[in-house]
Amino acid sequence: MSKxxxxxxxxxxxxxxxxxxxxAIRQASLDLYEGQTMAIVGESGSGKSVFTKTFxxxxxxxxxxxxxxxxFEGQDLAKLxxxxxxxxxxxxxxxxxxxxxxxALNPLxxxxxxxxxxxxxxxxxxxxxxxxxxxxxxxxxxxxxxxxRYGQYPHEFSGGMRQRVVIAIAVACNPRILICDEPxxxxxxxxxxxxxxxxRKLQKELNLTIVYITHDLGVVANVAEHVAVMYAGDxxxxxxxxxxxxxxxxxxxxxxxxxxxxxxxxGQPLYSISGTPPNLFTEIKGDAxxxxxPRALKIDFVHRPPYFxxxxxxxxxxxxxxxxxxxxxxxxxxxxxxxxxxRYAT
Amino acid sequence: xxxxxxxxLVDVQNLRVEFKVRGRRPFVAVRDVSFQIYKGETFxxxxxxxxxxxxxxxxxxRINETAAGVIKFRGQKINGVISKEVDRMxxxxxxxxxxxxxxSLNERxxxxxxxxxxxxxxxxxxxxxxxxxKVEKALLEVGLLPxFASRFPHEFSGGQRQRIGVAxxxxxxxxxxxxxxxxxxxxxxxxxxxxxxxxxxxxxxxxTYMFISHDLSVxxxxxxxxxxxHKGQIVELAETEELFKNPLHPYTRALLSAIPTPDPRxxxxxxxxxxxxxxxxxxxxxxxxxxxxxxxxxxxxxxELSQYETMIx
Ligand SMILES: Nc1ncnc2c1ncn2[C@@H]1O[C@H](COP(=O)(O)OP(=O)(O)O)[C@@H](O)[C@H]1O
Ligand SMILES: Nc1ncnc2c1ncn2[C@@H]1O[C@H](COP(=O)(O)OP(=O)(O)O)[C@@H](O)[C@H]1O
Ligand SMILES: [Mg+2]
Ligand SMILES: [Mg+2]
Numbered sequence: 001m002s003k004x005x006x007x008x009x010x011x012x013x014x015x016x017x018x019x020x021x022x023x024a025i026r027q028a029s030l031d032l033y034e035g036q037t038m039a040i041v042g043e044s045g046s047g048k049s050v051f052t053k054t055f056x057x058x059x060x061x062x063x064x065x066x067x068x069x070x071x072f073e074g075q076d077l078a079k080l081x082x083x084x085x086x087x088x089x090x091x092x093x094x095x096x097x098x099x100x101x102x103x104a105l106n107p108l109x110x111x112x113x114x115x116x117x118x119x120x121x122x123x124x125x126x127x128x129x130x131x132x133x134x135x136x137x138x139x140x141x142x143x144x145x146x147x148x149r150y151g152q153y154p155h156e157f158s159g160g161m162r163q164r165v166v167i168a169i170a171v172a173c174n175p176r177i178l179i180c181d182e183p184x185x186x187x188x189x190x191x192x193x194x195x196x197x198x199x200r201k202l203q204k205e206l207n208l209t210i211v212y213i214t215h216d217l218g219v220v221a222n223v224a225e226h227v228a229v230m231y232a233g234d235x236x237x238x239x240x241x242x243x244x245x246x247x248x249x250x251x252x253x254x255x256x257x258x259x260x261x262x263x264x265x266x267g268q269p270l271y272s273i274s275g276t277p278p279n280l281f282t283e284i285k286g287d288a289x290x291x292x293x294p295r296a297l298k299i300d301f302v303h304r305p306p307y308f309x310x311x312x313x314x315x316x317x318x319x320x321x322x323x324x325x326x327x328x329x330x331x332x333x334x335x336x337x338x339x340x341x342x343r344y345a346t
Numbered sequence: 347x348x349x350x351x352x353x354x355l356v357d358v359q360n361l362r363v364e365f366k367v368r369g370r371r372p373f374v375a376v377r378d379v380s381f382q383i384y385k386g387e388t389f390x391x392x393x394x395x396x397x398x399x400x401x402x403x404x405x406x407x408r409i410n411e412t413a414a415g416v417i418k419f420r421g422q423k424i425n426g427v428i429s430k431e432v433d434r435m436x437x438x439x440x441x442x443x444x445x446x447x448x449x450s451l452n453e454r455x456x457x458x459x460x461x462x463x464x465x466x467x468x469x470x471x472x473x474x475x476x477x478x479x480k481v482e483k484a485l486l487e488v489g490l491l492p493x494f495a496s497r498f499p500h501e502f503s504g505g506q507r508q509r510i511g512v513a514x515x516x517x518x519x520x521x522x523x524x525x526x527x528x529x530x531x532x533x534x535x536x537x538x539x540x541x542x543x544x545x546x547x548x549x550x551x552x553x554t555y556m557f558i559s560h561d562l563s564v565x566x567x568x569x570x571x572x573x574x575x576h577k578g579q580i581v582e583l584a585e586t587e588e589l590f591k592n593p594l595h596p597y598t599r600a601l602l603s604a605i606p607t608p609d610p611r612x613x614x615x616x617x618x619x620x621x622x623x624x625x626x627x628x629x630x631x632x633x634x635x636x637x638x639x640x641x642x643x644x645x646x647x648x649x650e651l652s653q654y655e656t657m658i659x
Contacts, residue, residue: 043533188394188560193604193618215534218563218606222613241610259538260608261567269545270567272538276503337609344611 004031004071005176005209006055006094011068011078013050013059013233022280024050026233026288027068032177037203037210039220039241041256042230045277048213051230052179054078056094057086092122095170096179099186101162104169105154111165112138112150115172122173134172140205141168142198160191164198171202178202179211184219196222217260221245226313229253232278232288239314246341248334249308249316251296252289258333271331287318295320295328354421355522355554356383356406361415363401372413375401376578379415380635383522388548388555390569390586392562392601398578399558403524406556407442408433419522438468441515443508445527450511451499457510458495461485464518484513488543505536512543526558541568562605566590571641574598576621580635584642594644594654597621626650 013025025047032038040048054065055072057080070077072089080086098104106114115134119125125133131150138146141164154162163183170178180199184192200223203210212223220227220241227244229237229252237250248254257263258271275292278284287293290300299305299319308321320328329335361379364372376398383389391399404410405425406417417425424436441464444450451460461481464470471477482492488509499507508528515523525544529537545568547553559565565572566586573583574597582595593599600621607613626633631647638644638651639658646654 043535189562189604189606190394190600190618190621193606194620196606197618216606217534217608218613221608221610222606224610245608245610256534257608259535260563261538261541262563262608264538264567266567269542270538272542273535274539276505276536341611 002033005034006032007069007071008051008055009069009071011051011054011070012066013047013054013063014066015060015063017062020281023066023283024063024233024280025054026284028230028233028235029068030228030235030238032209032211034176034209035203035207036226037200037212037224038226038228039212039214039224040228040230040235041214041217041220043215043256043277045280046230047233048230049181051233052096052181052211052213055177055179056090056096057083058090058096091118091170091175092173093175094177094179095173095175096181097163097166097170097183099182101159101166102154104166105162107154110151110153111157112152115165115168118169118172137168137172138165141165141171141202142194143168158191160187160195163187163195167195167198167202171206171208174206175208177209177211179213181213182215185214185216192219199223217245217257218262229256232284233280234288234317236289236318237316239310239316242341243311243314246338247310247314248330249310249314249321250289250318251293251320251328253316254330254334255289255293257337258331260333263333263337271333297325297328352384352387354382355385355419356556357416357418357421358382358402358406359416359418361402361405361417362413363398363405363410364413374413374578376405378635379575379578379580381573381580381583383554383556385521385554386548386552387570388557388568390565390572391556391558391575392560392565392572393575394560394601397575399560399575400526401578402575403442403526403556403558406524407440408436434468437464438470438518439521440524441518441520441522442524442526443511443515443528446531451507453499455498456495457485457497457499460499460510461495461514461517463514468518470518480517481513484517487516487547488513503536504532505539508532508536508540509543512540512547516547520553522554522556524556524558527560528557529564530559530561537564544568562601563607574601579645580643581645582643588642592642592658594638594642594657595646596625 008030010027010029011025012027015022015024028051042048053059065078068078112134116130119130119133135146135150138149143149143164184195224241227241228235231252237253255273264270273292278288286302287300287305290296297319305317305319307315307317309315319325359380361376363376364374367373393399401410405412412425416423458481461484462477465477481495485492490509529540557568569586572586572589573580576597582598593602600619603619628647631649633645633647635645636651638654644654
């Protein structure tokens with residue numbers, strides 16, 4: 001495999017909150033490869049946004065990268081200090097879009113001006129050139145009648161169209177990496193399907209590297225080639241979409257998949273995960289998922305598991321993969337998925 | 347399944363709900379909607395944001411006024427002008443659970459008060475001891491500890507708050523519960539817990555549900571029958587598996603094609619259909635609501651209906 005375009009290693013992020021310290025990211029590591037579409041999936045609070053915001057220096061003021069490295073184009077982003085340094089990366093090389101498009105849009109300026117501004121600042125385009133390029137980009141993100149839309153304000157757009165405008169602003173300066181943080185969570189499924197299609201199209205056309213953050217495993221299956229599963233501030237499993245959906249190894253990934261209604265049997269209780277995620281204010285011992293894992297081993301409560309390699313593209317942080325571990329069967333729904341996949345393959 | 351023999355608990359005919367808009371014609375949020383809900387079933391109502399799902403639920407519990415149509419509960423008319431007794435019966439027998447447990451619970455009130463509110467309103471308890479016993483029972487039924495009664499909503503997780511919302515409905519001993527997006531704001535791992543709770547309570551108490559959701563995968567799992575609503579109109583209604591197997595209306599087909607399935611093989615090969623309302627030519631040939639096959643209703647004009655006939659297997 002080629003060299004990663006971005007490589008985050010053992011990243012620890014802490015926040016100070018009312019005199020207490022919360023550890024939001026606990027030594028998470030992730031490699032991103034050029035042209036790859038990777039999904040980060042996990043429940044709310046698992047650290048998806050915080051982790052990826054460290055790639056753009058966008059942490060809230062009460063938070064900091066405590067240790068770890070984030071290598072990008074030969075420099076360690078974790079060491080950047082000033083806003084001036086970050087402005088060379090943020091937006092320009094790595095862009096991020098969010099769930100609520102209005103956070104990125106200025107309600108008082110026309111959509112055209114907001115894209116044009118980016119082009120003028122980052123690409124040095126001026127006058128008619130800037131305008132024409134803006135209209136071209138609006139068309140590229142699927143906005144009908146772009147020359148008319150150029151002069152309209154954000155409130156004249158529907159939620160889905162606004163998200164397209166935000167995507168247009170993000171891609172206007174040709175970033176290498178585009179991070180999409182739950183961009184369709186607030187949209188209806190039919191609109192979501194269109195935005196997902198747009199993101200796939202842009203990925204191909206612009207050879208973007210995409211990180212797609214979501215809690216929806218259906219969306220993951222739709223967009224991602226690779227999947228990272230986050231739990232309690234850590235990436236606990238990473239693999240190709242096929243490996244995660246048909247051959248997951250971490251009990252948390254099993255639980256997340258099995259609790260989906262699509263994998264349930266009508267009339268029978270759904271597989272459900274008891275309890276709640278751990279408190280991030282206190283130190284987590286062993287495997288963070290152990291207290292909620294009915295299949296937990298003794299060692300899960302004592303030592304944090306390292307990553308075990310399942311395939312060249314698949315790793316999981318679970319003691320179950322240690323050669324000394326007893327053989328533990330995944331839940332029924334997981335076995336059924338695997339069997340279904342085996343049937344596809346033959 | 348022979349649907350004719352089943353007992354109809356809720357009967358909605360030609361329902362219309364309008365909202366006044368200052369200086370303009372009223373906005374019609376629900377138009378000419380008809381459906382029946384059988385006793386003991388889970389009736390799913392799916393549609394996109396703003397399609398009128400909540401408005402229908404709120405019309406049944408009498409929060410929204412109806413502009414036309416009849417809503418019956420156990421054969422009795424419950425919309426419009428009704429007697430005090432019938433009003434009291436509706437307040438007790440029909441309960442609604444809301445999407446956002448935090449927003450729907452009074453933050454400054456203790457759980458004890460929140461769960462008791464319906465009892466206070468209908469004076470449905472003998473004395474303080476009786477009321478407290480009822481709160482305790484309701485909390486236990488939804489899997490919460492009785493001592494939670496003295497706490498405030500903000501001390502609970504999202505899933506627990508939704509359980510409080512369910513306890514608050516259960517304490518009234520309802521027959522019919524309208525669950526309006528009850529798991530949409532919950533985390534994936536908590537959703538299964540709440541769905542299981544609702545199913546278990548239904549079995550135990552013989553409850554009837556109207557389950558409102560924009561999430562078709564959840565509805566497919568939980569509902570016996572599903573109605574699809576688009577811009578205030580129900581366009582199709584059928585038993586769940588029938589609807590998923592034989593969707594007829596182009597809107598239903600588009601909606602079904604858009605739901606992401608947690609299976610990369612299926613997702614990569616799927617084609618998303620786009621619904622274009624201008625595909626209907628209703629200028630002369632007007633649409634009607636027709637039972638095209640036992641239990642399967644669809645909205646269409648004569649030309650469309652004959653086309654749908656050929657699509658049914
Ligand atoms: N500014 C902040 N101050 C304190 N804690 C924060 C702050 N931002 C995020 N957190 C905490 O960090 C954890 C991870 O949050 P986040 O990355 O937003 O989760 P996700 O995006 O997966 O839902 C959560 O426990 C959250 O409460
Ligand atoms: N109290 C109200 N006043 C005016 N318009 C309303 C009111 N309640 C709902 N609406 C409108 O009625 C339509 C249907 O809303 P709603 O029933 O909440 O949709 P859903 O629950 O399917 O998302 C929407 O266009 C909404 O804006
Ligand atoms: Mg987030
Ligand atoms: Mg609603």
